[in-house]
Amino acid sequence: MTTLGLIGAGHSGGTLAKLALAAGYDVVLSNSRGPHTLTDLVDQLGDGARAGTVEEAAAAGDVVVVTIPLKNYREVPVEPLVGKVVVDTNNYYPQRDGQIAELDDESTTVSELLQAHLPQSHVVKAFNNIHFTTLETLARPSGDPERTTLPIAGDDPVAKKTVTQLLDDLGYDTLDAGPLSEGWRYQRDTAAYGLYAGPGGMAEARRRGADEVRAELDKAKRYRDM
Numbered sequence: 001m002t003t004l005g006l007i008g009a010g011h012s013g014g015t016l017a018k019l020a021l022a023a024g025y026d027v028v029l030s031n032s033r034g035p036h037t038l039t040d041l042v043d044q045l046g047d048g049a050r051a052g053t054v055e056e057a058a059a060a061g062d063v064v065v066v067t068i069p070l071k072n073y074r075e076v077p078v079e080p081l082v083g084k085v086v087v088d089t090n091n092y093y094p095q096r097d098g099q100i101a102e103l104d105d106e107s108t109t110v111s112e113l114l115q116a117h118l119p120q121s122h123v124v125k126a127f128n129n130i131h132f133t134t135l136e137t138l139a140r141p142s143g144d145p146e147r148t149t150l151p152i153a154g155d156d157p158v159a160k161k162t163v164t165q166l167l168d169d170l171g172y173d174t175l176d177a178g179p180l181s182e183g184w185r186y187q188r189d190t191a192a193y194g195l196y197a198g199p200g201g202m203a204e205a206r207r208r209g210a211d212e213v214r215a216e217l218d219k220a221k222r223y224r225d226m
C-alpha cells in the first residue's frame with residue numbers, strides 16, 4: 001500500500017496525513033471546499049502530500065479514510081470507493097450532526113451507517129476514540145514496548161488485516177473489537193472513548209495496551225442503559 005486517500009482534512013485528517021507521510025505513504029487530501037483551500041496544509045505536510053477533489057482522493061487511495069462531520073456522510077462518493085477499504089473515524093454528536101433517528105434508537109451504529117451508504121466498500125471503524133493530538137503523541141514504531149493499542153471493528157477480515165497493517169505503519173497496535181455492529185463499544189461517551197487522555201484531559205496522552213482496551217470494551221454500556 002502506498003497511497004492514503006483522505007476525505008476530510010481537518011484535525012483528524014491532517015494528523016493522519018502527517019503520520020502516513022512519516023511512514024512513507026503518499027497522501028491525497030480532500031475537503032468540501034476544494035483542493036485550492038488545502039494549499040497551506042499540503043505545503044506544511046511537504047513531499048508526498050497533495051490535494052484533490054473528494055472523488056480524486058477516493059480514487060487515489062489504496063485505503064481511504066472518511067473523517068468528516070457525520071452529518072455529511074451521505075456526500076461521500078460511492079462509485080470511486082467500490083471494492084476499497086474505507087476507514088471510518090466518525091462520531092455522532094447530535095449538537096453538531098443533528099438528530100439521526102437510527103442512532104438515537106440504537107438500531108444501528110455510526111460505522112454501519114457509512115457501510116450502508118457504501119455497500120460495495122469494506123468499512124473498518126478506527127481512530128474515532130482517540131483525540132487528534134494524542135494520536136500524534138502516542139505513535140510509536142513497531143515493537144516499541146510503549147506502543148498503544150487502538151480498537152478496530154469491521155465485517156471483512158481481509159479489510160481488517162489491511163487496516164491492522166495501516167495502524168502498524170502509523171504507529172499503533174490493533175485490537176479486533178469484532179464486526180461493525182460491535183463498534184458502539186468505543187463510541188462517544190463509552191469508557192473506551194477518549195481512553196488515551198491523561199488526568200489533564202484529552203490533549204494529555206496516556207499509553208494503553210491491549211488488555212486495558214479489551215477491559216473497557218467489555219464494560220461498555222449502550223446509551224439506553226447509561
Ligand SMILES: NC(=O)c1ccc[n+]([C@@H]2O[C@H](COP(=O)([O-])OP(=O)(O)OC[C@H]3O[C@@H](n4cnc5c(N)ncnc54)[C@H](OP(=O)(O)O)[C@@H]3O)[C@@H](O)[C@H]2O)c1
Pocket residue numbers: 007008009010011012013030031032033034054067068069070072075076089090091092127128129130131132133
Ligand atoms: N478531532 C478529533 O480529535 C477527532 C478524533 C477522533 C474522531 N473524530 C471524528 O472524526 C470526524 C472529523 O473530525 P475532525 O475533528 O477532523 O473535524 P474537523 O477538524 O472539523 O474537519 C472536518 C473536515 O471534513 C471536511 N468535510 C466536511 N464535509 C465534507 C464533505 N461533505 N466532503 C469532504 N470533506 C468534508 C471539512 O472540510 P471543509 O472545511 O472544506 O468543510 C474538514 O476538512 C468527526 O466525525 C469527529 O467526530 C475527531
